[in-house]
Amino acid sequence: MSRKVLVIGHKNPDTDSICSSIAYANLKNQLTEDEHIPKRAGDISDETKFVLDKFHVEIPEYIQDVGTQVRDIDMRKTTGVQSNISLKKAWGLMRDLAVATLPVTANMRLEGIISVKDIATANMDIYDNRILAKSEASYKNIVETLDGTMIVGKEDDIIKGGKILIAASSPDTLESYMDADDIIILSNRYELQLCAIEMGAGCIIVCTGAPVAITIKKLAAEKGCHIISTPYDTYIVARLINQSTPISYFMRKEDLITFETDDFTEDVKSVMAKVRHRDFPVLDIYGDYFGMISRRSLLDVKKKRVILVDHNEKSQAVDGLEAAEIAEIIDHHRLGNLETITPVFFRNQPVGCTATIIYQMYIENRVGISRDMAGILCAAIITDTLMFRSPTCTADDRNAAEALAAIAEIQIREFAEELFQAGSGLGDKTPEEMLYQDFKTFSLNTVSFAVGQNTFTNTADLQDAKVKMLEYLRTSFQRSDIDMLFIMLTNILDESTELLFFGEGAMSIAETAMKVKAIDDSIHLKGVVSRKKQLIPALMTALQQQ
Numbered sequence: 001m002s003r004k005v006l007v008i009g010h011k012n013p014d015t016d017s018i019c020s021s022i023a024y025a026n027l028k029n030q031l032t033e034d035e036h037i038p039k040r041a042g043d044i045s046d047e048t049k050f051v052l053d054k055f056h057v058e059i060p061e062y063i064q065d066v067g068t069q070v071r072d073i074d075m076r077k078t079t080g081v082q083s084n085i086s087l088k089k090a091w092g093l094m095r096d097l098a099v100a101t102l103p104v105t106a107n108m109r110l111e112g113i114i115s116v117k118d119i120a121t122a123n124m125d126i127y128d129n130r131i132l133a134k135s136e137a138s139y140k141n142i143v144e145t146l147d148g149t150m151i152v153g154k155e156d157d158i159i160k161g162g163k164i165l166i167a168a169s170s171p172d173t174l175e176s177y178m179d180a181d182d183i184i185i186l187s188n189r190y191e192l193q194l195c196a197i198e199m200g201a202g203c204i205i206v207c208t209g210a211p212v213a214i215t216i217k218k219l220a221a222e223k224g225c226h227i228i229s230t231p232y233d234t235y236i237v238a239r240l241i242n243q244s245t246p247i248s249y250f251m252r253k254e255d256l257i258t259f260e261t262d263d264f265t266e267d268v269k270s271v272m273a274k275v276r277h278r279d280f281p282v283l284d285i286y287g288d289y290f291g292m293i294s295r296r297s298l299l300d301v302k303k304k305r306v307i308l309v310d311h312n313e314k315s316q317a318v319d320g321l322e323a324a325e326i327a328e329i330i331d332h333h334r335l336g337n338l339e340t341i342t343p344v345f346f347r348n349q350p351v352g353c354t355a356t357i358i359y360q361m362y363i364e365n366r367v368g369i370s371r372d373m374a375g376i377l378c379a380a381i382i383t384d385t386l387m388f389r390s391p392t393c394t395a396d397d398r399n400a401a402e403a404l405a406a407i408a409e410i411q412i413r414e415f416a417e418e419l420f421q422a423g424s425g426l427g428d429k430t431p432e433e434m435l436y437q438d439f440k441t442f443s444l445n446t447v448s449f450a451v452g453q454n455t456f457t458n459t460a461d462l463q464d465a466k467v468k469m470l471e472y473l474r475t476s477f478q479r480s481d482i483d484m485l486f487i488m489l490t491n492i493l494d495e496s497t498e499l500l501f502f503g504e505g506a507m508s509i510a511e512t513a514m515k516v517k518a519i520d521d522s523i524h525l526k527g528v529v530s531r532k533k534q535l536i537p538a539l540m541t542a543l544q545q546q
Contacts, residue, residue: 002033003305005327006066008318010311011041012439015048015423016384017310019376020354022057024309024330027358030367036307039063041318045437047383047423055375055408066304067320070268070282071261073301075291080105083112083248086141087119088240090247094119101279101292104251108288110281112253122250126242129163132183135249136160139203139226142183145244146205146230146237152217153203153226159183162202166238171195185237190216197225205241207234258283261290265301266323268293310354312336312346315441315448330357332392333532337443352392355380359400374407379419386455386492387416392533417457420492424456431472434465441482442536444543448481449503451539453488453531462489466498470521473502486510486539490529499523499535509546513538 007025009017018040025036038060044052052059080103081090090102094116104112128134132142140155142148162181167174171191178184180200186192188210196204197219203226206212212227220227230237258281259268272280272295284290307328308317313336326338328345332354349357355377362369369377381401385393388401405412429437439452456462466489477485484503491497500522501510507518513535516523528534 002035003302005034005036005305005307006039006063007036007307007309008039008041008063008066009309010313010316010440011318012436013040013042013044013048013310014383014438015045015051016353016355016380018044018048018060019051019380020330020358021060021309023355023358023373023377024307024361026373027362027365027367028307031365034305037061039318042436045423047419050419050422051376051379055372055379057372057376063318065264065320066306066318067323068265068301068303069261070259070263070265070293072304073265073293073297075282075293075297077291078103080108080110080289081114081247082106083251084138084141084246086137086145086244087122087247087250088145088243089141090114091116091119091243099279099292101277102247103281103289103292104247104253105289110256110258110283110289112248112251113256113279113281114247114251115278118247118250118252122245123243126245129165131242131245131249132159132164133161133181135245137244137246139228141244141246142203142205142241143228145240146228146232148205148228148230151206151212151227151229152220153224157226159202164241166234167192167196168234175199183241185234185241187234194219197223201225203228205230205237207232207237256281259293261285264320264323265298269298272298308338311440312338312348313440313442314338315443330354330361332357334536349396351394352390352397353381353384355384356394356397356400359404360396369404369407371408374404375410378404378408378410378412379415382412382416382419383423383455386490386495386529387412387420389492389495390530390533392530420455420457424454424458424461431468432476434469435472435477435487440531442540444540447483447543449484449486449506449539449543450479450482451486451488451531451535453490455490455492457491457493459491459494462491462498465489466500466522469500473500477502484509486535488528488531488535492529495527495529497525497528497535499525499528505546509539509542512545513542 007021009021021038025038028036040060040062083104101113101115137159139157143150143155164183167184167186174195178199181202183203184196184201185205187207193216205228209231260283279292279294282290303325305325305327309330312329312331326340326344331348332351359377378401381397385397388398434454435452441450484506487500489498501507510523
């Protein structure tokens with residue numbers, strides 16, 4: 001059977017992360033029977049949106065957590081039953097379906113649940129001979145429970161009053177304890193049938209399939225008395241009739257424990273551990289009944305399969321990865337700290353962009369590249385290599401970009417200008433939005449740090465962003481999970497970076513790493529444009545020395 005596989009880039013994704021996920025999912029769908037779905041682990045930038053809009057490619061759906069959810073369980077799709085069915089019918093359904101609990105629904109909305117325990121309690125603890133009237137059972141329930149036939153009256157009529165009696169003596173005795181609207185169980189004795197109807201019985205149940213006289217039928221119709229014929233004898237009828245009670249009278253409808261399809265199984269396990277119910281209803285995102293799960297259901301839960309693109313560090317990966325099954329990793333960064341339970345396909349090459357690797361895999365597998373896929377892959381290479389200016393750029397990146405540009409029918413230089421202009425429009429963004437537009441976290445021993453990067457095509461925009469960002473760091477930035485923060489404000493055309501820093505010891509580490517003194521709360525770095533190759537290794541070395 002084919003399975004769904006999620007293709008996901010890193011958190012706070014850049015254009016390469018998004019475009020490579022889309023293009024690789026497209027390639028895998030042409031090579032395998034599995035359904036590969038591109039996802040994103042964060043908001044997309046204006047630059048990425050520009051690329052997807054230009055080539056008419058849909059934005060991947062956001063996914064916050066890839067942990068196993070209730071929707072991943074092979075749950076039992078037990079059909080909901082109506083609340084007016086009898087206990088006996090509910091029991092028969094449970095037996096036929098081999099289930100211990102039935103959901104009670106109306107128009108797909110969950111009204112309650114009825115279990116084997118509830119039915120057993122009803123059968124053992126009911127001593128009320130007015131139970132059918134109190135529960136407003138229908139005569140149809142009696143007919144079905146007794147395998148009977150309605151001789152006089154309507155099956156859908158509701159029992160409004162009266163008690164259940166067995167007429168086993170003389171008419172005189174019956175008159176002494178019978179009331180109007182009672183349900184009388186009797187045999188083929190004409191005089192008892194006549195007496196019960198004359199006394200205002202709501203229903204007479206004639207046992208052993210005995211024939212009913214025409215005069216009795218006519219009188220019952222005139223008096224509004226129902227007549228039911230059953231093949232069972234008086235003893236069996238007396239045993240069964242309480243099972244005509246509708247399940248609404250015994251079902252649990254208050255304080256129900258339900259789960260939703262989006263709930264994570266770890267949360268479900270903790271709830272199940274506190275209660276002893278055998279089965280639990282599941283609702284969909286609209287609140288409609290969806291299915292039933294049990295503790296046993298969690299034993300066969302299927303982990304989500306994921307392919308990681310453009311990263312291989314746990315700190316950058318989508319939440320819940322430890323509960324998922326990593327199928328592949330396609331990346332061009334340093335080796336991180338991800339661990340897998342089983343061997344996986346891992347392709348890591350020292351090129352300037354993951355999209356270059358994806359392009360090579362199309363060529364290696366002899367799969368044609370459409371104009372839209374070529375366009376987004378070319379855009380990813382241009383942005384990740386800063387139009388071949390980054391020291392991470394290789395001949396493979398340039399060759400791939402030129403080949404893809406030809407397929408996409410674009411001119412690299414002209415397209416790059418549009419692309420960088422779309423990505424540098426940060427004037428209306430808050431400092432927080434600017435910070436997390438392209439943001440990655442790292443760790444070394446006990447120290448955690450993060451590096452954000454924004455690109456610009458002119459000095460004026462860069463300086464304006466610098467002022468806003470420094471003010472934000474001084475007054476508003478708070479994050480307890482990182483010790484140091486570094487922000488690269490990169491001028492693409494000038495091939496330089498203003499490096500900002502925040503956190504105890506961050507300035508010292510930055511100065512040591514880049515061998516440049518800070519001036520006015522930043523360090524000007526001429527010729528530095530690559531976070532991956534020029535900044536991260538230097539910071540790691542400085543931290544190790546410290």
